[in-house]
Amino acid sequence: MQTSQNNTIQIESIDQPDRKHRSPLQLSVHRFLKNKLALVGIIVLFVIILGAIFAPYLTDHDPRKSNLMLVEQGPSSDNILGTDASGRDNFARLLYGARVSLTVGFSAMLFTLSIGLVLGALAGYYGGKIDNFIMRLTDLVLALPFLVLALTIIALLGKVTIGIFVTVIAITSWPTLTRIVRGSFLSLREQEFVLGARAIGASDFRIIFRHFIPNAIGPIIVNATLMMATMIIIESALSFIGFGIPQPTPTWGNMISEAQSIRILRYHPEAWIPPGVGILVTVLAINFIGDGLRDAFDPKSDRR
Amino acid sequence: MNNQPVLDVSQLKTYFYLGENRVAKAVDNISFSIFPGETVALVGESGSGKSITALSIMQLINKPGRIVDGTITMNDQKLLELKPKQMTNIRGNDIAMIFQEPMTALNPVYTIGSQITEILRKHKKMNKKDAHQEAIELLKVVGIPRPKEILKEYPHQLSGGMRQRVMIAMAISCEPQLLIADEPTTALDVTIQAQILDLMAEMQKKFQMSLLLITHDLGVVYEYTDRVMVMYGGQIVEQAATKELLKLTKHPYTQGLLASLPNLDEDVERLGTIKGTVPPAYSFPHGCRFSSRCPYVMEKCTQSNPELREYDTGHFVRCYLYENGGSIK
Numbered sequence: 277m278q279t280s281q282n283n284t285i286q287i288e289s290i291d292q293p294d295r296k297h298r299s300p301l302q303l304s305v306h307r308f309l310k311n312k313l314a315l316v317g318i319i320v321l322f323v324i325i326l327g328a329i330f331a332p333y334l335t336d337h338d339p340r341k342s343n344l345m346l347v348e349q350g351p352s353s354d355n356i357l358g359t360d361a362s363g364r365d366n367f368a369r370l371l372y373g374a375r376v377s378l379t380v381g382f383s384a385m386l387f388t389l390s391i392g393l394v395l396g397a398l399a400g401y402y403g404g405k406i407d408n409f410i411m412r413l414t415d416l417v418l419a420l421p422f423l424v425l426a427l428t429i430i431a432l433l434g435k436v437t438i439g440i441f442v443t444v445i446a447i448t449s450w451p452t453l454t455r456i457v458r459g460s461f462l463s464l465r466e467q468e469f470v471l472g473a474r475a476i477g478a479s480d481f482r483i484i485f486r487h488f489i490p491n492a493i494g495p496i497i498v499n500a501t502l503m504m505a506t507m508i509i510i511e512s513a514l515s516f517i518g519f520g521i522p523q524p525t526p527t528w529g530n531m532i533s534e535a536q537s538i539r540i541l542r543y544h545p546e547a548w549i550p551p552g553v554g555i556l557v558t559v560l561a562i563n564f565i566g567d568g569l570r571d572a573f574d575p576k577s578d579r580r
Numbered sequence: 581m582n583n584q585p586v587l588d589v590s591q592l593k594t595y596f597y598l599g600e601n602r603v604a605k606a607v608d609n610i611s612f613s614i615f616p617g618e619t620v621a622l623v624g625e626s627g628s629g630k631s632i633t634a635l636s637i638m639q640l641i642n643k644p645g646r647i648v649d650g651t652i653t654m655n656d657q658k659l660l661e662l663k664p665k666q667m668t669n670i671r672g673n674d675i676a677m678i679f680q681e682p683m684t685a686l687n688p689v690y691t692i693g694s695q696i697t698e699i700l701r702k703h704k705k706m707n708k709k710d711a712h713q714e715a716i717e718l719l720k721v722v723g724i725p726r727p728k729e730i731l732k733e734y735p736h737q738l739s740g741g742m743r744q745r746v747m748i749a750m751a752i753s754c755e756p757q758l759l760i761a762d763e764p765t766t767a768l769d770v771t772i773q774a775q776i777l778d779l780m781a782e783m784q785k786k787f788q789m790s791l792l793l794i795t796h797d798l799g800v801v802y803e804y805t806d807r808v809m810v811m812y813g814g815q816i817v818e819q820a821a822t823k824e825l826l827k828l829t830k831h832p833y834t835q836g837l838l839a840s841l842p843n844l845d846e847d848v849e850r851l852g853t854i855k856g857t858v859p860p861a862y863s864f865p866h867g868c869r870f871s872s873r874c875p876y877v878m879e880k881c882t883q884s885n886p887e888l889r890e891y892d893t894g895h896f897v898r899c900y901l902y903e904n905g906g907s908i909k
Contacts, residue, residue, distance in 0.1 A: 468680075472677075475672065475679075476698075479665075
């Protein structure tokens with residue numbers, strides 16, 4: 277028998293499986309970097325953060341100092357965006373306002389995250405009465421209209437500082453995150469590797485921090501990011517109606533509230549459009565980042 | 581064999597309080613001992629209380645379950661009287677456990693290496709470098725090729741058999757005196773099953789562990805174990821040396837289990853079955869718990885539950901049929 281060349285079976289080299297040691301986190305970072313919109317979001321947010329940090333180097337004006345001789349001026353070489361009703365430089369206020377908006381957004385998010393993480397972890401890990409109590413508490417807070425609650429607290433306290441403002445936002449918006457954390461903990465509790473970890477002698481503390489949080493980190497980060505955008509909007513909204521951080525501290529919200537005056541609204545668009553755009557762009561950038569993170573942490577998003 | 585048991589379980593009761601006054605007696609008054617170097621099988625259908633027995637020994641029973649009564653003694657230490665913190669030192673160190681599903685028993689977000697070194701650093705107080713070296717040795721022992729690279733890999737990159745080997749490596753890492761394996765091969769295919777069981781037998785010899793093997797595979801029982809305990813309805817119904825039990829089966833339930841095995845020598849149309857299913861643990865029949873399914877049921881059986889009694893040396897049976905020197909068949 278002759279073996280012709282046609283008879284030999286062609287064995288195609290099987291693609292070597294990805295032998296690189298990539299952790300789920302590294303895979304997520306890889307997916308995130310492939311997302312163009314999220315990258316743009318990161319860059320834009322980075323530029324805004326830089327502007328806020330280096331505000332003193334970008335303008336010579338003090339954003340709090342009023343100059344009653346130069347009220348509601350149009351753009352000039354000295355005041356690029358003109359001045360507001362008290363004669364404060366709008367450009368300086370825009371840069372310093374970014375500090376406040378970002379600080380409020382970020383710290384309110386951190387504060388909310390820590391409340392949500394702790395309460396959600398307790399509820400999801402221990403279950404039973406603790407879970408029941410915490411969940412009823414979230415129901416209670418969710419049942420209260422946010423704006424009314426926030427306004428009441430602020431009105432009762434009278435003077436509003438950034439710290440108070442952040443606290444008010446945090447104690448009214450923790451329930452969503454608590455529920456998310458609790459939900460993922462509940463499902464993780466049933467996983468066999470948790471039983472396995474307990475079988476090799478891991479403590480409750482260790483299981484929560486080493487086994488639960490890393491496995492639940494995806495949805496937590498995504499929601500925290502999107503929450504930060506919401507916090508910035510809440511700050512501007514409350515400032516706009518005069519319940520935010522009071523003058524002379526510059527925030528984007530109280531800059532826009534200047535436009536409540538028809539005169540400024542009509543004749544000085546340079547005073548209120550930049551902070552408005554600032555809010556819009558910042559929130560959009562954060563939301564893009566949040567969406568990017570959501571896709572990055574979802575292993576199924578590759579199939580799209 | 582040494583006379584001092586490694587583990588002594590006495591009158592253990594683990595109940596689940598299901599609300600509406602329903603109490604599931606998942607483990608009801610179980611007593612047994614495991615001696616050094618011994619392999620004991622715990623056999624029974626799904627729902628007979630095997631896994632709950634194992635988890636009770638580890639004290640990993642979750643609410644609404646609770647260990648109601650009994651003592652678990654290991655090296656003169658009463659485990660049920662220990663503080664939770666002391667118990668975490670026993671787990672993994674003196675008693676280790678292997679689970680059924682190697683797919684889910686490893687944390688997906690950590691490398692194999694970090695999961696093995698975690699135990700070594702906790703129980704053996706090793707530093708990072710030593711633990712890493714030890715982990716490589718352990719993987720070699722359980723027959724994993726390229727241990728150095730595997731240490732850097734994640735659970736999803738390994739096959740089921742490999743993961744179960746890793747689980748065994750983790751279980752033996754602290755040289756426990758007792759290894760509990762809860763259906764360690766159920767999720768693996770047959771060729772891998774034999775490899776894993778051989779590995780466990782080898783490890784047992786090497787480290788002189790005792791092994792409590794939970795299974796429903798009587799073939800495995802015959803091959804690998806010294807003694808068998810058959811569980812039904814949260815109680816032990818028959819207990820004997822493996823060869824004796826499989827040859828001179830006494831309890832109708834064990835007979836049913838054996839009859840349901842395919843046999844190469846006989847040509848049968850249908851495999852034997854035990855009629856009915858295991859009754860839920862909150863509504864056992866009055867009297868003998870097997871009475872609702874037993875082909876030899878007598879009036880007496882529905883009135884009171886027989887005691888577990890020794891009928892031959894070392895052969896314990898919970899059945900009225902043998903009470904007055906009687907027998908079946």
